[in-house]
Amino acid sequence: MTTALEDHPVHTWLTDMDGVLVHEQSALPGAADFIAALQQFDRPFLVLTNNSIFTPRDLRARLSRSGIDIPEQAIWTSALATARFLAEQAPGSSAYVIGEAGLTSAMHEEGFILADTDVEFVVLGETRTYSFESITRAIRLIDKGAKFIATNPDVSGPSAEGPLPATGSVAAMITAATGTHPYYVGKPNPLMMRTALNRIGAHSETSVMIGDRMDTDVKSGLEAGMRSVLVLTGSTAQRDIEKYPFRPTTVLPGISDLVPLIEQLTPHEAVELDED
Template identity: 45%
Template sequence: MRYGYLIDMDGVIYRGSAVIPGAADFVAHLQEEGIPYLFLTNNSAYTPLDVVVKLRKFGIETSVEHVYTSALATAEFVQKQKPQGTAYVIGEGGLLTALHEVGYAISRESPDYVIVGEGRVLTFEMMEIAHRLIADGAGLISTNADTWCPTDAGPRPGCGAIVAMLEAATGRKAYHVGKPNPFMMRAARKKIGLSTDEVIMIGDTMETDIRGATDLGFRSILVLS
């Protein structure tokens, strides 16, 4: 039977700045055998090229076609909902690039959406602007609902934590595009060209990776690395 893998990254391929033992050999095996695979990450801060360069430092050679981020999924989602729209963005280069590539303009003048992703540069002024825009009718979209992110220095607040502040302040609920949302999981399946029963999700979290796979009928492998 033909099959392929959707592979989470942080906690499966690497943790912080250290590669997880066996990860590089596993990816090399997939490549040698011609088995379809796609790296799947909720981190919206980086472009696919950024991810490829990071993996290369861990001894893993791949291409941007094998990387799918929540930034790409979010850009695809809003483009389907409101083609050629506008957005006020709290996030970094990966999210901004993805939105520009689908024809979205970045604006704080009556945008269609406020879109929140990962970001190390967050100010109270940005939150105030986002709050006002949402109150004026902009939709609230987040790249993912993860409340924290692992770093070498320890955990830091994630996209979900930022969005929770805006939800509490505005009374509006955000739409979370990343894992375990079926939108991102289904798009990932289509990118590797497999049917539901041919997909295996490898992840390290029950709440996102395994739940997302189970909801769509994918097989899954939980790693405890």
């Protein structure tokens, strides 16, 4: 297989999770083979997700149940990226957090004090139990001067019963009440890509982002200086690509089509790249 990706060496791979590796609770064709090939050829990689509900340990267990074996340290969530970003901006400060274990544990690990009064940040993540009380508290804290941060702008998320309101929808409610827009850390903000690359010591010029969405995965990869692969197993159909003013480097039916490319890249290429 020949693609535009082969114009330059590919040393590091970033990939979205839902719609690329899994759909609901089932692995997509070739997902386990793709991860196995990366590990076989010793290619650094990270699995990225805008979902801030779960910890990497939770997500590893979910992927393992579907037959995909990925270590915890190879999973990077919008919750982790948000906590890392805030730790760089204001280390050791306090925050009021709306979210679940994925976000609260990430904030704790970065040294934040979680409180509900006199906080520097209001941090909004995804949860299945948004409450009127917590949203009201967030609005009042922002009105008093707390800075408004959100893990990701997704307005809805999938469930077996249909779409659910997600972080972006609740953020819009808080913005309507306060006049304050949040700073979103997750995709399509290229900040999430840069924090992911920094986590594994990678460079954008030799990295590729794989995703199923033009408006988040491809856009954030492009803005972070990476090549991108759009797979058609998730949210974006071939006809949808024409709606956007930018293009992925390569469009493929699914992640299985990338397995032969991984096999073509030899460790010798990676050694030459490091020496440059």
